Amino acid sequence: MANLFVDGKYGDRGIILGNEAIARGALEAGIGYASMYPGTPASEIIIALDKNKKNIKNIYTEFSLNEHISLHGAIGASWSGIRSLCAMKNVGLNVASEPAHFLAYTGVKAGLVLAIGSDPGAPSSSNEQDDRWYSLHTYMPIIEPSNIQEAKDFTKKAFDISEQFSFGIILMAPSRLCHNAGILHFGDCSDRDLISGNFKRDPENYLNLFNLAVKNHKKYLERNELLKKYVYNSELNMIIDAQISSAKSSRIGFISSGVIYSHLIEALNFINADYYKILKLGITFPLSEELIGKFLDNLDEVVIVEEAEGFLEFQIKKIAFEIGYHGKIHGKNVFKAYGELTIDDVIKGVTGFLGKAAPEYFTAAVNKSEILSDKIPQRMGTFCVGCPHRGTIYSILKASGYSNTGSKDRDVVIAGDIGCYTLGLLPPYNAMDWLTCMNSGLSIGQAISIADKSKKIIALVGDSTFYHSGIPVLMNAIQNNSNILYIILDNSWTAMTGHQKTPSTKTDIDGTPIPNSVNLKDLLKSLGVSYIKTVDPNSVKRFSVIIKEALKEKGLKVIIAKRECILQEERRKKIKNIKSKPENSSEIIYELQKERCVKCNECFVELACPAIQSAKENGINNGKEYYFIDPVSCVKCGVCYEVCPNSAIRKVEFNLHPSINPESQLCFLDNK
Ligand code: SF4
Numbered sequence: 047m048a049n050l051f052v053d054g055k056y057g058d059r060g061i062i063l064g065n066e067a068i069a070r071g072a073l074e075a076g077i078g079y080a081s082m083y084p085g086t087p088a089s090e091i092i093i094a095l096d097k098n099k100k101n102i103k104n105i106y107t108e109f110s111l112n113e114h115i116s117l118h119g120a121i122g123a124s125w126s127g128i129r130s131l132c133a134m135k136n137v138g139l140n141v142a143s144e145p146a147h148f149l150a151y152t153g154v155k156a157g158l159v160l161a162i163g164s165d166p167g168a169p170s171s172s173n174e175q176d177d178r179w180y181s182l183h184t185y186m187p188i189i190e191p192s193n194i195q196e197a198k199d200f201t202k203k204a205f206d207i208s209e210q211f212s213f214g215i216i217l218m219a220p221s222r223l224c225h226n227a228g229i230l231h232f233g234d235c236s237d238r239d240l241i242s243g244n245f246k247r248d249p250e251n252y253l254n255l256f257n258l259a260v261k262n263h264k265k266y267l268e269r270n271e272l273l274k275k276y277v278y279n280s281e282l283n284m285i286i287d288a289q290i291s292s293a294k295s296s297r298i299g300f301i302s303s304g305v306i307y308s309h310l311i312e313a314l315n316f317i318n319a320d321y322y323k324i325l326k327l328g329i330t331f332p333l334s335e336e337l338i339g340k341f342l343d344n345l346d347e348v349v350i351v352e353e354a355e356g357f358l359e360f361q362i363k364k365i366a367f368e369i370g371y372h373g374k375i376h377g378k379n380v381f382k383a384y385g386e387l388t389i390d391d392v393i394k395g396v397t398g399f400l401g402k403a404a405p406e407y408f409t410a411a412v413n414k415s416e417i418l419s420d421k422i423p424q425r426m427g428t429f430c431v432g433c434p435h436r437g438t439i440y441s442i443l444k445a446s447g448y449s450n451t452g453s454k455d456r457d458v459v460i461a462g463d464i465g466c467y468t469l470g471l472l473p474p475y476n477a478m479d480w481l482t483c484m485n486s487g488l489s490i491g492q493a494i495s496i497a498d499k500s501k502k503i504i505a506l507v508g509d510s511t512f513y514h515s516g517i518p519v520l521m522n523a524i525q526n527n528s529n530i531l532y533i534i535l536d537n538s539w540t541a542m543t544g545h546q547k548t549p550s551t552k553t554d555i556d557g558t559p560i561p562n563s564v565n566l567k568d569l570l571k572s573l574g575v576s577y578i579k580t581v582d583p584n585s586v587k588r589f590s591v592i593i594k595e596a597l598k599e600k601g602l603k604v605i606i607a608k609r610e611c612i613l614q615e616e617r618r619k620k621i622k623n624i625k626s627k628p629e630n631s632s633e634i635i636y637e638l639q640k641e642r643c644v645k646c647n648e649c650f651v652e653l654a655c656p657a658i659q660s661a662k663e664n665g666i667n668n669g670k671e672y673y674f675i676d677p678v679s680c681v682k683c684g685v686c687y688e689v690c691p692n693s694a695i696r697k698v699e700f701n702l703h704p705s706i707n708p709e710s711q712l713c714f715l716d717n718k
Pocket residue numbers: 431432636655656657658675679680681682683684685686687
């Protein structure tokens with residue numbers, strides 16, 4: 047089957063993910079360089095290019111160590127005459143904000159697009175940051191596609207605008223666009239044979255110091271004014287004047303952009319609006335005063351329909367003031383400034399504002415869903431079955447005297463950080479004392495260890511987060527002789543975003559050794575850490591003892607909790623086709639013997655492996671409780687066997703070959 051993402055030609059159509067549409071748009075624009083530090087919801091932009099790179103001519107892809115490096119890389123490629131795409135999640139721009147700020151001073155040579163996946167509602171982020179506000183001081187123009195087709199077409203166009211005005215361009219895509227799939231009409235890809243770089247010295251633009259920086263500041267303000275003239279005529283902005291029936295023209299207008307524009311159209315159709323006037327902004331920074339003035343002319347009231355905190359409203363009110371507009375401008379007085387703005391929210395806002403009743407069935411459905419949403423059981427996030435982070439969190443809690451079922455007191459402060467292990471903040475573990483941004487665990491923890499000497503501090507960090515920006519934080523802790531236990535949860539992959547390699551990933555998923563991988567322990571030694579222990583997080587009893595011992599020591603202690611992500615381990619097993627073992631082969635499985643189990647809850651609640659299940663919750667055994675191991679979910683990690691204080695979980699040798707002893711394969715299914 048043809049791979050449309052790579053081979054699609056003008057006239058082809060296919061269903062594609064929003065992130066892939068952005069990547070495809072970049073391919074059609076002729077990029078040769080693509081980089082990112084993985085971050086949801088934007089990861090698939092570069093994954094799409096990376097996994098297809100063998101079939102794409104002249105493309106370099108990189109999962110960089112952090113967003114600062116990644117954006118610098120894209121700048122270097124652009125200066126060498128190669129169109130470059132850099133992708134990141136919303137908070138990634140905080141890390142890349144330094145290169146983003148100097149980019150307007152230096153300008154670009156070949157087009158540079160920075161695709162940012164925003165996360166309203168924060169389903170995969172620690173905040174709802176709206177990166178559009180950065181453009182008020184970076185001067186990076188912003189383009190906002192509103193559907194899958196525009197995600198591709200606008201990306202392609204963004205490269206032209208970038209080159210024409212010598213700005214890096216932000217392409218803003220919320221998670222609903224990044225992760226939605228839809229029909230895409232493909233365009234043609236440029237002749238990729240022609241792509242080759244040629245860096246030429248340009249001291250006037252690239253050396254920003256003293257008066258040169260001031261000169262370039264003046265230059266980019268001038269380029270911004272030229273860009274505004276382009277914005278006025280750009281086909282990316284549209285005035286829609288829709289007369290649906292013979293109704294009189296209204297003096298109320300709407301201004302919107304991106305996915306919310308699609309919601310607005312849906313809402314107006316839904317309520318059978320007979321007339322509407324909309325300014326759809328494809329370019330949301332800079333705005334053209336002329337275009338806004340033209341739209342406001344002859345309108346008494348304008349409603350700005352946008353998500354988050356009113357970036358358009360802020361700019362439009364300023365323009366309206368400057369041009370002397372006397373009508374009313376609404377925005378965040380109609381629509382909420384937090385959380386995801388759903389179609390329901392837009393329908394409610396628009397009908398409320400227009401004083402129009404929503405269709406009865408809509409109101410009934412909304413009321414019913416509000417009642418039902420309170421009754422639907424919450425699906426809490428948790429670690430995967432067999433995840434090594436479960437062992438780490440369990441061991442820390444045991445070492446600190448905390449229990450899910452008993453004592454809630456603990457004598458340690460546990461600093462969370464960004465990664466899969468963040469899930470340890472949720473019940474039943476409730477392990478973390480804070481979660482903010484990457485590598486905040488050790489840096490905040492270090493200060494608390496100074497401010498409150500009565501506390502013992504454990505700071506967590508994943509291997510990928512450690513390499514992202516943790517090394518300077520650790521060096522700071524070493525230099526200041528911090529009294530803290532630092533646990534690096536080394537699962538060998540950037541697991542949360544789709545298993546990109548980290549610098550210390552030693553073996554690829556197909557078993558191929560990875561050259562030049564970093565030895566984490568050697569790195570720590572070279573930085574000057576003297577207390578380093580490596581432990582298997584699934585050996586929970588040993589791990590718990592090691593944590594207790596480490597907490598008694600003064601100074602900086604580092605424990606590497608080393609075990610590969612269970613998903614990658616299982617995938618590798620599948621690739622090796624481990625199931626076709628020779629005859630007579632066997633493996634260990636775990637059986638929970640209900641007659642020995644005293645329901646102490648050590649495995650079911652404290653460890654909380656989802657493969658250990660309750661008969662009552664599953665509606666079996668007439669409501670009488672017993673626990674059992676679900677053989678389909680269990681990955682045979684053996685941690686429950688280790689934690690059971692009553693020897694109620696036993697190891698069973700399980701014959702894998704059906705022809706030898708079929709009964710033996712049923713023995714553990716019998717648990718149910
Ligand atoms: S062995 Fe026990 S802890 Fe491990 S996956 Fe199976 S049930 Fe869960």
